[in-house]
Amino acid sequence: MNDKTFAIKIDGVTKRFDQKVAVNNLSLTVNSGEIFGFLGPNGAGKTTLVKMMNGILTPNEGIISIEGINPFEKPAVAHRYMGTLTETANMYEYMTGEENLYFYGSVFGMDKAVLKDRIEELLEAVDLLDDKDKKVGDYSTGMKKRLALARAIIHYPKLVILDEPTSGLDPENARKINSLIKEYVATNNATVFICTHQLRYAQDICDRYGFINKGHIICTGTLSELIEKNSFSNNIHLKAKLGCPNKLLDQFKIQEEIYQIPFTDEEEIAELIKSVVVDGGKVYEARLKRPTLEDVYFSLLNEEAS
Amino acid sequence: MSKSVLAIIIKDLKYILRSKQLIALMLLVPLVLTVIMPSIFVIAISNLQVNMEDFKAIIEKVVGKENVELAYQKQLIISYFLNNILPVFFMLIPTMMSTIISSNSFIGEREKHTLETLYYSPIKVRDIFIAKNVVSICLSMILNFAVFIVMTVIINIVLLAVGMPAFIPGLKWLIVILCTSLAITIISTGIVVSKSNKSDSVEEAQQSAVFIILPIIGLVVGQFTGFIMISKLILAIASLIFLIISVMVLKLLSNKNDYYA
Numbered sequence A: 001m002n003d004k005t006f007a008i009k010i011d012g013v014t015k016r017f018d019q020k021v022a023v024n025n026l027s028l029t030v031n032s033g034e035i036f037g038f039l040g041p042n043g044a045g046k047t048t049l050v051k052m053m054n055g056i057l058t059p060n061e062g063i064i065s066i067e068g069i070n071p072f073e074k075p076a077v078a079h080r081y082m083g084t085l086t087e088t089a090n091m092y093e094y095m096t097g098e099e100n101l102y103f104y105g106s107v108f109g110m111d112k113a114v115l116k117d118r119i120e121e122l123l124e125a126v127d128l129l130d131d132k133d134k135k136v137g138d139y140s141t142g143m144k145k146r147l148a149l150a151r152a153i154i155h156y157p158k159l160v161i162l163d164e165p166t167s168g169l170d171p172e173n174a175r176k177i178n179s180l181i182k183e184y185v186a187t188n189n190a191t192v193f194i195c196t197h198q199l200r201y202a203q204d205i206c207d208r209y210g211f212i213n214k215g216h217i218i219c220t221g222t223l224s225e226l227i228e229k230n231s232f233s234n235n236i237h238l239k240a241k242l243g244c245p246n247k248l249l250d251q252f253k254i255q256e257e258i259y260q261i262p263f264t265d266e267e268e269i270a271e272l273i274k275s276v277v278v279d280g281g282k283v284y285e286a287r288l289k290r291p292t293l294e295d296v297y298f299s300l301l302n303e304e305a306s
Numbered sequence B: 001m002s003k004s005v006l007a008i009i010i011k012d013l014k015y016i017l018r019s020k021q022l023i024a025l026m027l028l029v030p031l032v033l034t035v036i037m038p039s040i041f042v043i044a045i046s047n048l049q050v051n052m053e054d055f056k057a058i059i060e061k062v063v064g065k066e067n068v069e070l071a072y073q074k075q076l077i078i079s080y081f082l083n084n085i086l087p088v089f090f091m092l093i094p095t096m097m098s099t100i101i102s103s104n105s106f107i108g109e110r111e112k113h114t115l116e117t118l119y120y121s122p123i124k125v126r127d128i129f130i131a132k133n134v135v136s137i138c139l140s141m142i143l144n145f146a147v148f149i150v151m152t153v154i155i156n157i158v159l160l161a162v163g164m165p166a167f168i169p170g171l172k173w174l175i176v177i178l179c180t181s182l183a184i185t186i187i188s189t190g191i192v193v194s195k196s197n198k199s200d201s202v203e204e205a206q207q208s209a210v211f212i213i214l215p216i217i218g219l220v221v222g223q224f225t226g227f228i229m230i231s232k233l234i235l236a237i238a239s240l241i242f243l244i245i246s247v248m249v250l251k252l253l254s255n256k257n258d259y260y261a
């Protein structure tokens, strides 16, 4: 039993709803202290997995361990160590933001005195101090999400599970959520598991990724590992007027005077530019283009489909 | 009782006591049934000038006396109504109240998706179930008792006004208010709360309370026609057995630990 080195260990988990297989023989580990991005299209099975990690849904097969605890056997114990935010878990609309936090804090067994300071601190962090006495029913989507995040981390969980924390938010609110998550991880040495289909926001904060499609994992790793594993190459984006025809460049022409050339060694770039100039051409722009998370994601997903 | 359970109980009590409409709704029917209706009944009977041959047969069955004079007849009818028919209403009232409270506090949370948030906290489903039941049972019993007090006061004022002897609730009342009502509250709450796991809406869960209301209505009809005469002893024993059964049923229901996700 060395599961404790992992914040999350999922082993061969399958979940069926009647005929539909939502999660299919899925295995995954998340290390302590990392921000893990769990990425996949709608209906891939992300939320189903989150509910199983909380012990709210029971898998048909497989084992899940959260900080060494089996969430199906001891959900109430596991929940002490984890804070979960999902799209469908609401707070009480007839209560104010502060009252809500106070209630959930008490449900987590926190002392009144501790709770008071903690709520103050959280409201300030999520930028809701001025709206703390407003009813949650009158909150905007962004405010509700921020309050929900405050709720999820009120008890200083070691593991934070966030299911679509930025969905439906404008860029500013999404950024706010992301910086809050980062800050929490930095100050509490926590692990974060983020489910999302918004790749840009994921790339901003995640250390490692897992791609899921149709209930199974396609690939896991850090961005550079993913790039390497799938032999994606870096590209040089070149805007140049050639002095004479160049066989190599013509091969990678994507537009008039625009070329995108894959390379592995930076020396190749220097050689290339030199050859263009020596041949009497002009280089207007040379830019390094690394594959983004988006490039990797879509290429892997397309590969799946074919 | 754990802190978490207590927090949920306090939150639910605050919510229900805060919604004046809900409280008004819960108190309206009981007050009509046990205060206004009996008052009208007392006044009507006391002003009646004819012999009531049909009722006499019932009264004779109860008190075993023949040839009673009119004024005494009236007293007997009123006392019969107050002591044999009114108590049955106090079995109906907690059923209604606990149904409203438990369906609001449990299914309401499910429909508004706040139950899911509770599921993510370190509290067992069983404890949520217990908290919901405690709220419903306690509040129903308190409201039931409040209605009983109001009823006793008003009816005595009315009786005094028409010159009839005062109404002093006896042992039968004590059994009904403390034991029978409690048993009925427990069982109807338990049924509604656990039913809320399967049914889709507040209405559907409330309908399940019909299984409890029907036999009680049978009892009301029985009392009116003099068909069923319940003695204090039988009432006490039956209520006690009922109470034990209801607690056992509740225990059984609370052992189901499934999340209703």
Ligand SMILES: Nc1ncnc2c1ncn2[C@@H]1O[C@H](COP(=O)(O)OP(=O)(O)O)[C@@H](O)[C@H]1O
Residues within 6 Å of the ligand: A017, A020, A021, A022, A040, A041, A042, A043, A044, A045, A046, A047, A048, A049
């Ligand atoms: N309670 C349920 N009953 C039946 N099918 C479900 C249920 N929950 C989810 N599903 C199905 O399982 C699949 C995965 O859903 P979900 O986990 O919500 O995906 P994601 O969160 O990645 O968008 C979907 O096809 C969805 O329709």
Ligand SMILES: [Mg+2]
Residues within 6 Å of the ligand: A043, A046, A047, A048, A163, A164
């Ligand atoms: Mg989802």
